[in-house]
Amino acid sequence: MATQVRTCPKCSRLMWVKEEEIEQQDENTIRLKCPHCHETVRFKLVSEGSNATGPKMGH
Ligand SMILES: [Zn+2]
Secondary structure (H helix, E strand, O other), rough: OOEEEEEEOOOEEEEEEHHHHHEEEOOEEEEEEEOOOOOOOEEEEEOOOEEEEOOOOOO
């Protein structure tokens, strides 16, 4: 639902994670093309437990 902002591991610029542009690789991993460097980067989805609804703070 909410738009997330991640830092691109390739070019270190901020990228917006839009649901319609996400490619789900597996249960916990998404793939996304960086709008800056056009590299396809992967992000882990952090969802521990079934009550992981709020944003994670720190570790
Ligand atoms: Zn990038």
